[in-house]
Amino acid sequence: MEPEQVQAHQLSKGQLQQAIEKRCQDIEQLKTERKGVPKYILVKDLPEQVRFQQLRTEKKHFLDTIKLIAYRAETALAELACARR
Secondary structure (H helix, E strand, C coil): CCHHHHHHHHHHHHHHHHHHHHHHHHHHHHHHHHHCCCCCCCHHHCCHHHCCCCCCHHHHHHHHHHHHHHHHHHHHHHHHHHHCC
């Protein structure tokens, strides 16, 4: 290799090494910041307009019934598909 090529290669290698070190520092800083963020948000800490609303009992029973019917229909179709093989 020519001396100019070697010098250019070493220069680019040094720049890449600096970029890697900078990124590693950024990663460590982000990890430190992430540790300071709580893992869970309590419902009482949510704004009123985005809090979860509890379903009325009748509505919950209706939805559960729909889910049960769908599950039974899916199971019946799966049994039909397996019986034909």
